[in-house]
Amino acid sequence: MNVYDQAHQLATAIKESEECKQFNDVRKKLEANPDLDSAIKDFMKKQFEFQASQMMGQEVDPEEFAKLQQLSAVLMQDPLSSQYFNNQMRFSQMMSDVYKIIGDVADFGIGPMGNMGDMQ
DSSP states (O other), rough: OOOHHHHHHHHHHHHHHHHHHHHHHHHHHHEEEEEEEEHHHEEEEEEEEHHHHHHOOOOOOOHHHHHHHHHHHHHHHSSSHHHHHHHHHHHHHHHHHHHHHHOOOOOOOOOOOOOHHHHH
């Protein structure tokens, strides 16, 4: 069994999965609506920046958090936007599961759960 051939088969399986097809379909619909597409991209950028600052230990600004929640609520009221986020979540969950399966094989004892002493 050739690992590279298997990797290409996995890539094909991912592309052909319902999660990927549905996510790509809704992305195409979203691209046809530039205002909504821009609003979602803006929200995702703000969300990423907020999460990054949290991970770096910066204090959460309650006003910024409230604005982010309000923007999320507004976007989720739009059916296409809601569908986009739901499909994105399903696709991301599938990819996370795949990464975990592969990562379990590649655990050399250096990850968060690993023990550096095991490498000696």
